Amino acid sequence: xxxxxxxxxxxxxxxxxxxxxxxxxxxxxxxxxxxxxxxxxxxxxxxxxxxxxxxxxxxxxxxxxxxxxxxxxxxxxxxxxxxxxxxxxxxxxxxxxxxxxxxxxxxxxxxxxxxxxxxxxxxxxxxxxxxxxx
Amino acid sequence: xxxxxxxxxxxxxxxxxxxxxxxxxxxxxxxxxxxxxxxxxxxxxxxxxxxxxxxxxxxxxxxxxxxxxxxxxxxxxxxxxxxxxxxxxxxxxxxxxxxxxxxxxxxxxxxxxxxxxxxx
Numbered sequence: 001x002x003x004x005x006x007x008x009x010x011x012x013x014x015x016x017x018x019x020x021x022x023x024x025x026x027x028x029x030x031x032x033x034x035x036x037x038x039x040x041x042x043x044x045x046x047x048x049x050x051x052x053x054x055x056x057x058x059x060x061x062x063x064x065x066x067x068x069x070x071x072x073x074x075x076x077x078x079x080x081x082x083x084x085x086x087x088x089x090x091x092x093x094x095x096x097x098x099x100x101x102x103x104x105x106x107x108x109x110x111x112x113x114x115x116x117x118x119x120x121x122x123x124x125x126x127x128x129x130x131x132x133x134x
Numbered sequence: 135x136x137x138x139x140x141x142x143x144x145x146x147x148x149x150x151x152x153x154x155x156x157x158x159x160x161x162x163x164x165x166x167x168x169x170x171x172x173x174x175x176x177x178x179x180x181x182x183x184x185x186x187x188x189x190x191x192x193x194x195x196x197x198x199x200x201x202x203x204x205x206x207x208x209x210x211x212x213x214x215x216x217x218x219x220x221x222x223x224x225x226x227x228x229x230x231x232x233x234x235x236x237x238x239x240x241x242x243x244x245x246x247x248x249x250x251x252x253x254x
Contacts, residue, residue, distance in 0.1 A: 098196045
């Protein structure tokens with residue numbers, strides 16, 4: 001299991017999707033880093049993951065608006081990667097992740113009718129091409 | 135186990151997460167060869183799954199990712215679309231470029247006029 005930082009994770013995930021064009025499934029799992037998981041992770045890695053210090057501090061645990069890091073894992077065949085997204089990195093990670101999704105998940109079926117909302121430029125181009133053909 | 139309606143799936147996923155945030159995980163799998171996206175939300179007691187091969191569900195998938203990740207981090211999900219928030223990255227260049235374009239497009243004489251006004 002390779003531990004990467006969030007942006008490197010999305011790059012590697014993009015590579016997984018690229019490689020999976022011929023065969024196989026890319027699986028992405030997300031869960032919250034609770035106090036217990038953070039504690040175990042810090043034991044393994046010999047350091048507290050980013051964003052985790054606030055959780056492990058017991059005084060803060062009683063606040064309602066405490067923010068947790070998020071663990072994200074991805075697998076493709078035998079390759080496994082993971083990352084921990086700190087609360088302040090959420091936007092950057094979300095942007096990179098949704099870019100990867102839009103770029104690589106293109107084998108999904110598109111409706112033949114012209115649709116007002118096109119998620120990606122490729123979808124818009126393909127629907128306009130279908131219009132021209134018709 | 136498999137839900138056929140996206141809105142129902144989203145609602146059930148968010149409810150399941152709110153009910154047990156510590157043990158719920160969200161799994162997504164994508165097969166390029168079959169063109170299928172499979173989503174699963176489970177807290178090891180109940181499972182809800184959704185399967186699709188429609189490109190129209192991609193945007194909903196991204197939104198659900200955003201929503202669930204924010205819940206996981208216990209973060210408020212407010213994405214300001216206007217340029218009121220100074221901290222967002224992509225919006226700052228828009229603000230900066232506007233005065234620059236205003237300065238560069240008119241003739242240089244106007245710059246001197248502006249400078250005179252400033253000095254005055």
